[in-house]
Amino acid sequence: MNKDIEKLIKDFYEHDYILNEELATSIFLLKNLEKPLLLEGNPGVGKTMLAKTLAEHLGTNLIRLQCYEGLDVSTTIYEWNYQKQLLHIKLFEQDEDKLALQNQIFGMDYILQRPLLQAISADKPVVLLIDEIDRADEEFEAYLLELLSDFQISIPELGTIKAKSKPLVILTSNRTRELSDALRRRCLYHWVDFPSKMGEINIIAKKLPNIDEALATQVVTFIHNLRKSSLHKPPGIAESLDWAKTLLLMNQKNITDEIVKTTIGSVLKHKDDVEFVKNKSVQEFLYPID
Amino acid sequence: MQAVEKTFKERLIDFTMYCRERQFVLGPQETRDAFEVAGRGWVLDRKLFQYSLKAIYCKRKEHFDRFDEMFDRFWSRYYEEKLEQRKKQIKQLKKEKETATVIFLGTEFKVPKKEVKEQEAKETVGANESIRLRLTDFSKVNVADKEKLEELAEELFHQMSMRFKRRLENANKGTIDIRNTIRHGISKGGMLLDLSYKRKRKEKRKVVFILDVSGSMDTYSYYLLRYVMVLKKYFKSLEFFTFSTTLTHVTPMLRQNNEQEVLKQIGKNVNSWSSGTKIGESLTEFLSEYGSKFLSQKHIVVILSDGLETGNVTVLREAVRTIRRKCKTLVWLNPLKGMEGYQPIQKGMVNVMPHLDAFESAHNLDSLLKLEKLLMDV
Numbered sequence: 001m002n003k004d005i006e007k008l009i010k011d012f013y014e015h016d017y018i019l020n021e022e023l024a025t026s027i028f029l030l031k032n033l034e035k036p037l038l039l040e041g042n043p044g045v046g047k048t049m050l051a052k053t054l055a056e057h058l059g060t061n062l063i064r065l066q067c068y069e070g071l072d073v074s075t076t077i078y079e080w081n082y083q084k085q086l087l088h089i090k091l092f093e094q095d096e097d098k099l100a101l102q103n104q105i106f107g108m109d110y111i112l113q114r115p116l117l118q119a120i121s122a123d124k125p126v127v128l129l130i131d132e133i134d135r136a137d138e139e140f141e142a143y144l145l146e147l148l149s150d151f152q153i154s155i156p157e158l159g160t161i162k163a164k165s166k167p168l169v170i171l172t173s174n175r176t177r178e179l180s181d182a183l184r185r186r187c188l189y190h191w192v193d194f195p196s197k198m199g200e201i202n203i204i205a206k207k208l209p210n211i212d213e214a215l216a217t218q219v220v221t222f223i224h225n226l227r228k229s230s231l232h233k234p235p236g237i238a239e240s241l242d243w244a245k246t247l248l249l250m251n252q253k254n255i256t257d258e259i260v261k262t263t264i265g266s267v268l269k270h271k272d273d274v275e276f277v278k279n280k281s282v283q284e285f286l287y288p289i290d
Numbered sequence: 291m292q293a294v295e296k297t298f299k300e301r302l303i304d305f306t307m308y309c310r311e312r313q314f315v316l317g318p319q320e321t322r323d324a325f326e327v328a329g330r331g332w333v334l335d336r337k338l339f340q341y342s343l344k345a346i347y348c349k350r351k352e353h354f355d356r357f358d359e360m361f362d363r364f365w366s367r368y369y370e371e372k373l374e375q376r377k378k379q380i381k382q383l384k385k386e387k388e389t390a391t392v393i394f395l396g397t398e399f400k401v402p403k404k405e406v407k408e409q410e411a412k413e414t415v416g417a418n419e420s421i422r423l424r425l426t427d428f429s430k431v432n433v434a435d436k437e438k439l440e441e442l443a444e445e446l447f448h449q450m451s452m453r454f455k456r457r458l459e460n461a462n463k464g465t466i467d468i469r470n471t472i473r474h475g476i477s478k479g480g481m482l483l484d485l486s487y488k489r490k491r492k493e494k495r496k497v498v499f500i501l502d503v504s505g506s507m508d509t510y511s512y513y514l515l516r517y518v519m520v521l522k523k524y525f526k527s528l529e530f531f532t533f534s535t536t537l538t539h540v541t542p543m544l545r546q547n548n549e550q551e552v553l554k555q556i557g558k559n560v561n562s563w564s565s566g567t568k569i570g571e572s573l574t575e576f577l578s579e580y581g582s583k584f585l586s587q588k589h590i591v592v593i594l595s596d597g598l599e600t601g602n603v604t605v606l607r608e609a610v611r612t613i614r615r616k617c618k619t620l621v622w623l624n625p626l627k628g629m630e631g632y633q634p635i636q637k638g639m640v641n642v643m644p645h646l647d648a649f650e651s652a653h654n655l656d657s658l659l660k661l662e663k664l665l666m667d668v
Contacts, residue, residue, distance in 0.1 A: 002338045025341035032330075033323060040351060175351075181315060184349040191354040 004028060008057075017046070017053040018195070018203050026190040027054065036148050036169035038133075038184065041192035044236010047172040050192075051129040054168065061122070063167070064129045065115040067136035073143060077153055079112045106157040116147055120163035128167040133183075134176045141183050148186040195237065197224055203237060204244050211248055218255045218286060219244045223267065225285040226277070232270040242266045257282045298437075302328060305364050309347055312360065320346055331432075424656040427628060428510050443513065443655055447520040450662055464489030496527040496588050497665065498617075500576060502595035504534035504567035510625040510653065514594050515553065517658050519544060521665070529584045533572035539580065569599045569638060570606030577612055585616040590665070594623045594652055599638030607641035614645040621648040621664065628653030 005024045012019045019027070027050075030037040039047040055062035065076055085105040092101055104110075113121060119128040133141070147153055151163040171187060173179060195203060197220055204216045219240060227234045235243075243266050252259055260282050268274045277285070306321050327333070327342045340361050348354045423439050424446075431439055460467070470486035499518045503511045511532075522528050522544050530541045573593075577585075585591070591613055599606050614620045622642065626632050628651035643649065648664060651657045 002332070002335045005338065021337060022341045022344070025338060026345045029327075029342055029345050033326065035323070037345075181349070185315065185317065185319070187349075188345040189348045189350070189354065190345060191348075191351045 011057050012053055013206070015053045015056050016206055017049060018199060018206065020195075020199070023050075023190060023192065026188055029188055030168055030170070033188070034166050034168075036171060036187045038171045038173065038179075038187035038189050039192050040173045040175055040189070042194065042234065042236065043174050044238050045192045045194055046237055047170075047192050048129065048131055051127055051131075051170040051172075054170070055127040058125075058127065058168070060124060061126045062129060063115050063119045063122075063126050064131060067130065067132050067134075067140070069135060069137060071136045071140050074114070076114050076140070077116045077143070078114055078155060080106075081110050081112050085110050108158070111155075111158075116144075117153060117161070119167040119169075120147070120151060120153060120161065122167070123164060125165045126167050128169045130169065130171045132174060133171045134173040134179060138180065141180050145182055145186065148183070194224075194227060197221070200224070200237065200240060204241060207241055208244055208248060211244055212253065215247060215253060215255075216244060219247065221287075222255060222282075222285045225287065226267070229276070231268070231273045231276070233268070233273060235267045239267045239269075255282055255286065298328070298333075299325070305343075306347075308364055309360065312356070314347055314353055315349055316347060333436075424659075425654055427653050428513050428625070429653070439655070443516065446655060446659060447517065450520060450659060461487045461489040463487050496529075496584075496586070496590070497521070498529045498531070498584050498589055498591045500531045500533065500573070500591070500593045500595075502534065502567060502569065502593075503532045504598075507567075507594075507596055507625070510594075510596075512553075513655075513658065514623075514652060529580070531576060531580075533569070533576075535568050535572075537572045537575045537579070567595070567598055568601040569595055569597070570601050570603065570609050573609035573613065574605055577609060581612075581616065585613065587618050589617040590619040590621065591617045592621045592623060596624055596626050597622070597636055597639040597642065599636075603637045603641050606638055607645075610642040610645045614647075619647045620645065621650065622646045623650050623652035623661070625651065625653040627651035628657060 001021060005021060005028055008024045008028055009019045009021070012024070026037055029035070039050065041047055051064075052062055088105050088110070089101065092104075095101055111117070115128070119126055130144070133144075148169065151166045152160050154160050171183075194200070200220045200223070201213075201216050204211060204219065205213070208216075223235050223240045223243070243263065246263050246266050247255070247259070250259070250263070261278055264274055264277055268277060302324055303321065306316055306324065310316055323346045324343055327339065327346070332342055333339045340358070343361065344354070344357045348357050420442060423435060423442050426435065426439065460470070464487040467486040467488040470488075471482055471484070474484050474486060475482045499521075501507075501511060501514055501518065518528075518530055522530070528541070529539075530544060532538050532540055593610075610620070624639070627649070650661060650664070652661070
């Protein structure tokens with residue numbers, strides 16, 4: 001394995017994030033090619049956590065933009081500070097040089113920086129997480145294009161603001177809607193899948209050092225078999241961890257029918273899914289997997 | 291050099307087009323990024339190159355799911371074509387050599403002078419290139435040369451394996467070797483003045499290879515591994531181990547004939563690949579776990595390591611001493627020996643040197659091929 005990739009995996013491991021070689025290569029490219037990285041995958045596979053860990057690994061700030069429907073420029077890029085502008089006008093209304101006054105109130109001092117502008121105005125590179133981009137409108141995607149390809153933002157009154165330092169941009173998507181080709185083309189891409197059985201056992205062991213290996217194996221086997229069933233909301237890694245933590249707190253050594261009935265709420269978040277599991281024997285979810 | 295780079299660029303562009311034909315939306319920017327990745331030398335590491343191209347070329351899950359298979363198919367196809375071309379070239383060369391013999395013996399066939407000159411020039415360039423590659427340190431192979439070196443290694447290792455396989459060897463007495471006798475007669479105008487003899491090869495020895503796959507040996511391990519795999523075809527009783535912090539018995543994985551598959555499987559199974567080095571502990575483990583089975587006065591033990599021990603040196607010295615006592619010959623191959631001005635003055639090497647029968651370099655193809663004699667003689 002390449003030494004840089006190996007070091008990256010090791011560093012992330014120290015920050016409690018287990019990277020595989022493929023994902024580590026994408027992170028390595030993100031750092032070296034200075035291109036945004038689009039992470040797609042089911043909810044709960046660790047996409048957001050990856051950005052947080054990257055910021056920790058680099059010792060830099062994480063600027064997060066949580067996307068939702070109706071997101072616009074004023075909440076993501078910048079907004080004029082109207083109160084401050086009005087106050088300034090009031091204070092200097094006696095001045096005769098109106099042009100100077102106008103120039104003053106449309107300067108950087110009168111702008112409220114939102115996450116995207118903050119990210120490119122930072123003195124040293126930050127990690128910019130644009131989370132769940134699939135929830136935002138297509139118009140917002142179009143706003144992003146300039147930032148993602150040229151790392152600059154155009155403000156009509158001020159002109160183009162270029163990034164002082166290029167942020168490391170990570171976009172995540174749960175594929176609730178198809179993203180535009182224009183956005184995809186500007187990004188590196190990685191599909192984040194659920195980890196392998198061994199990978200997930202390692203994650204649980206890393207996060208919960210006191211857990212018995214046999215119990216961790218049972219939890220992961222159960223969860224992996226659950227994911228194969230057609231559930232409304234398949235459990236993610238966070239659910240595996242929550243359940244393992246619950247069982248550990250209850251001093252359980254094995255998963256039994258009784259335990260499943262009382263604790264399955266920490267794994268499944270949909271009524272039909274819970275009913276589905278409760279109506280089956282625990283053994284049906286504990287058969288060995290590859 | 292120029293020509294090789296062009297070939298690689300063409301290959302990469304071909305791959306881009308191959309992906310486009312399969313509904314990958316790729317523009318000039320992706321191609322530029324791919325070249326940047328290749329230009330940074332990441333192409334040397336197949337996985338790094340594959341995953342990098344995957345991140346650059348894939349834009350949606352459907353691409354992502356298909357990419358690995360496409361990558362393997364494309365680059366394997368290319369490799370096979372190159373191999374085929376190489377075989378044809380060798381065949382052509384052989385044919386030309388046969389023709390040259392006919393000319394020498396004075397038959398009617400004549401080659402125009404100009405063509406002969408051109409062919410000579412080509413062969414000389416080829417020979418220089420081949421010698422240069424044979425002498426290139428594995429750790430200093432650049433992107434352009436890597437593929438050529440692979441091909442040359444394949445060819446030379448194949449030839450070596452053929453030499454090993456021959457059941458008879460040249461000798462001063464025994465059965466008359468007609469082929470060699472006639473060949474020697476050619477230089478004397480076809481008169482068979484000197485007779486050549488051949489005899490049965492001596493009993494084959496048993497060989498144990500112990501290969502260091504730690505981080506410091508990373509660049510050499512791959513070629514050494516391939517070398518051992520070729521030897522495996524000849525030495526029926528060849529045992530193969532790898533180690534860095536722990537020892538792995540890899541002989542069972544060598545049973546497959548497909549070299550790429552074997553490499554893949556070994557890569558998967560050897561957990562400590564490219565990590566630290568605990569030579570002493572690993573050799574001690576070898577002694578306790580496999581010593582009674584694979585060490586005897588018929589065994590030659592070959593350790594391939596740079597000797598940069600991170601563990602206890604006393605343990606290493608004792609392990610090497612015991613192995614030497616229990617086997618017929620102990621050979622240490624150290625790639626660092628090929629470096630100019632290298633002296634075995636590291637603690638690890640200083641402690642093991644007194645117990646070795648041979649201490650050789652293994653840093654380039656030439657040095658690996660020279661080992662042939664050592665193994666033939668034992």
